[in-house]
Amino acid sequence: MNPPDTPRRDPRPSPRPDSGRDPNPSPGPDSCPDSRPSPRPDFPPEGRTHWRRSLAVAVPALLAAGGIGSAMATGALAVGLQVQDQPVDFTTSSLYGTQYAAAVVDQPTVRPDGTAGSVRVLRMGFADGVLNGLCLSRRQQIAGATYTLLLTLGDDNPGSWEIRTRNTVLDLRNATGVLDMDGVVDLNVNGADVRTVKDAGGAFVPNPLGAPQHRFGIQARYAKFDRITGTAQDFQIPGLLTTPRLKLSVKPGSVPCPPPAAPTGTPGTP
Amino acid sequence: MTAPARPGAFREGTGVRNGTGVRGRRKALAVAGALLLAVVTALLAGQPSSAANRTAAAVEPLGVPFLPSPYPLRVTIDSMVAVSLTVDKGVTIRLSDGTTRVTNKYTFTKLQIRSHMNVTQRADGHTLTIDVPNEGSLGGYDSAGRPETTTMWGNITNVCVRVLLKICGVQGLLDFFGSLIPLTAGAEDFAGDIYAIRTVDDHAALDSTDNPVHLPGTITVTTP
Numbered sequence: 421m422n423p424p425d426t427p428r429r430d431p432r433p434s435p436r437p438d439s440g441r442d443p444n445p446s447p448g449p450d451s452c453p454d455s456r457p458s459p460r461p462d463f464p465p466e467g468r469t470h471w472r473r474s475l476a477v478a479v480p481a482l483l484a485a486g487g488i489g490s491a492m493a494t495g496a497l498a499v500g501l502q503v504q505d506q507p508v509d510f511t512t513s514s515l516y517g518t519q520y521a522a523a524v525v526d527q528p529t530v531r532p533d534g535t536a537g538s539v540r541v542l543r544m545g546f547a548d549g550v551l552n553g554l555c556l557s558r559r560q561q562i563a564g565a566t567y568t569l570l571l572t573l574g575d576d577n578p579g580s581w582e583i584r585t586r587n588t589v590l591d592l593r594n595a596t597g598v599l600d601m602d603g604v605v606d607l608n609v610n611g612a613d614v615r616t617v618k619d620a621g622g623a624f625v626p627n628p629l630g631a632p633q634h635r636f637g638i639q640a641r642y643a644k645f646d647r648i649t650g651t652a653q654d655f656q657i658p659g660l661l662t663t664p665r666l667k668l669s670v671k672p673g674s675v676p677c678p679p680p681a682a683p684t685g686t687p688g689t690p
Numbered sequence: 691m692t693a694p695a696r697p698g699a700f701r702e703g704t705g706v707r708n709g710t711g712v713r714g715r716r717k718a719l720a721v722a723g724a725l726l727l728a729v730v731t732a733l734l735a736g737q738p739s740s741a742a743n744r745t746a747a748a749v750e751p752l753g754v755p756f757l758p759s760p761y762p763l764r765v766t767i768d769s770m771v772a773v774s775l776t777v778d779k780g781v782t783i784r785l786s787d788g789t790t791r792v793t794n795k796y797t798f799t800k801l802q803i804r805s806h807m808n809v810t811q812r813a814d815g816h817t818l819t820i821d822v823p824n825e826g827s828l829g830g831y832d833s834a835g836r837p838e839t840t841t842m843w844g845n846i847t848n849v850c851v852r853v854l855l856k857i858c859g860v861q862g863l864l865d866f867f868g869s870l871i872p873l874t875a876g877a878e879d880f881a882g883d884i885y886a887i888r889t890v891d892d893h894a895a896l897d898s899t900d901n902p903v904h905l906p907g908t909i910t911v912t913t914p
Contacts, residue, residue, distance in 0.1 A: 524818055524911060540816040542911045594910040599820075601903040607887040608811070610757045610786035634759050634786050636811050636818050640903070 507593060509557045509676060511649045513578055514683035517549025517588065519618075520601065520643035523611030523631035527591050527653045541591040541653045543629045545616035546643070549588050550581035550687050555677035556655070568675040572667045581687040587617040588657050589629070595650030597680075603641025611637035644687070647680045752790065753783035754843050758886035760785040761813040762844060765887075767880040769804035772829075772873040773837050783843050783885060791885065793844055800837035801829040804876065807905075815913065822907035829889050829902045838891050838902040844884035849877050 522545070526538040553574035560567050574582050611631030615624040616639075631637065751757050778795040785791065803826035811818045829840040850858035851873075858879060889902040 524813070524816060540911050540913045542818065542909060592909065592911070594908060596908040598904070598906040599909065600905070601889075602891050604891075605887075605889045605903045606756055607809075608758045608761075608763055608885060610759050613757055613786070634761070634813075636759050636761070636813065639756070 506558065507651050507653050508655065509649075509651050510655075511555045511677040511680040512551055512553055512645075513680045514552035514581065514644065514646045514687065515546075515549060515648060516552075516581060516642075516644040516687040517546030517585075518642055519547035519616050520640045521545050521614035521616035521629065521638060523614055523629045523637040524635040525591070525611070525629055525631045529653075539593070539653060541593055542595075543631070543654075544588075544590045544592060545614075545629050546585065546588045547617050549585050551583035551585060552578065552581045552683050552687070553680070554583060555680075557675065557677045559674050565672065566674055568671050568673065570667075570669045570671060570675060570677070572677075573665065575665055578681045579684040581683075585657050589617070589654070590652050590656075591654035593651045593653055595645070595648050597648035597650075598646040600644040600646070601638075601640035601642065602644075605638075605640040607638055609637035609639050611635035613637065614639045646683055649677075649680065749784070749786065749788050751784060753781050753795075754886045755888065756886070757784065757786040758843070759811075759813070760787045760789065761811050762883040762885050763887070764808075764810045764812075765842075765880070765882050765884050766806075766808045767803055767877075768806040769876060769878050770802065770807075770873075770880055771804055771876040772801045773799040775799075775873050781843065785885065793885065794846070796842045796844075796846065798829060798840040798842075798873075800831065801840045802827050807907075817912050817914070819910045819912070820905060820907060821910075822905050824906065826906060827902065827904040828887070830904070836892070838889060840887065840889045840902070842882065842884045843886045844882055846880065846882040848879055848881040850879045851875065851877050 522542050524540055525543045527541045527543075529537045529539055531537045551574065553576075554572070556569075556571040558569045560569060610633065611629065612627045612633050612635070614627075614629060614631070614637045617625050617628045619625050629637075749757060776797040778797075780792055781795045782790050782792050803822060805824060807820075807822040807826055807828075809820040829838040831837055848859060850856050852875060856878065891902045
């Protein structure tokens with residue numbers, strides 16, 4: 421409702437004032453020289469393509485799209501992988517990182533009847549890490565048939581840790597492989613006291629794995645897991661999808677990831 | 691025409707506030723007091739409370755460099771070998787729940803697993819298992835060639851040594867002697883309830899391959 425002292429405006433669109441516009445405009449490059457003058461020279465006819473305006477919008481958009489693609493290609497823009505709700509099988513030739521920590525935590529789940537539940541998992545965190553290939557396999561029932569979604573990343577070179585990650589978090593139900601830890605290694609640390617991932621300012625996040633008090637925890641300066649085959653309840657790997665040779669496929673039946681090859685050499689400085 | 695005096699204004703020619711001015715001054719004082727109270731409250735809110743200080747003081751590590759979970763690890767090793775073992779008896783340690791235990795501190799140098807190590811923690815609501823079926827390590831040589839140390843806080847409930855014959859239940863002797871005990875001949879059927887384990891490599895490096903903890907096996911968390 422308008423205030424009583426506010427004049428009621430005409431709802432129809434009114435012509436804009438022609439401020440600063442040449443009253444006798446010269447034909448533009450995209451206008452026909454012998455075309456008849458418009459009955460209203462101040463307002464171009466409808467249906468005309470405004471190339472300058474279009475370019476003014478399109479060029480920044482194209483530049484932004486190109487920039488995003490370039491950033492993704494170079495890894496400057498992180499595109500993360502997040503797998504939740506259902507367990508996923510995985511294999512990797514090697515996972516190596518610094519400021520490693522693990523703790524037993526409660527991972528929320530949804531039961532088949534729709535009610536909320538939780539499972540206990542070993543949550544692992546790396547502040548800085550590298551992966552030597554990764555394969556994820558998740559089976560899905562579609563119309564009564566089993567299909568497997570396979571996602572593989574990385575090259576086939578067991579000597580290259582080609583996937584770099586930061587602040588990686590994995591929730592493991594089980595994992596089999598070779599677990600090496602170095603530096604000062606503490607076992608059965610209170611899970612809420614471990615230090616691993618960092619915030620934007622570079623400071624360690626308190627209780628970074630969200631562990632309840634008095635749970636089992638591990639803290640190590642370095643950790644390296646070779647030839648890992650396991651089941652994860654949750655993956656959070658920022659920047660993972662910028663890695664080379666990302667392959668995604670859906671295959672009928674239950675298809676496991678191929679056995680991980682043994683890594684060669686050492687990962688060096690991640 | 692003389693304009694009416696505004697509230698809080700000086701009466702012209704008197705220099706004295708009227709009644710409304712006094713009320714305004716009181717109001718200003720009340721506002722200033724409230725602001726001061728807010729500032730003091732905000733400053734105090736940033737300080738940890740005395741209760742928090744008591745809690746933090748109650749869970750400072752004691753006897754162990756960190757606060758272990760109150761659920762001990764059941765560690766069994768079928769066969770192991772170490773350069774030496776030192777036992778410190780009657781060590782008081784504090785757990786993450788604030789309780790303390792009087793237990794032993796075992797320091798191994800170059801602790802190697804010859805066959806099958808199992809670490810199990812049964813806590814409220816889950817069981818965590820680390821199983822190494824064959825060889826492994828809880829300490830090796832660092833890059834400078836010095837043996838790394840592995841320290842366990844807890845109680846060894848069984849260990850056997852082989853001196854011509856296999857002699858078991860000698861953990862009491864280990865605790866009794868307490869000093870440097872060579873285990874180069876190896877030990878078998880090790881079992882202990884261990885609250886905390888720390889291994890130290892003083893020369894750790896990013897490209898180091900002689901990691902003190904080398905566990906080829908499986909980690910599992912199961913929920914009953």
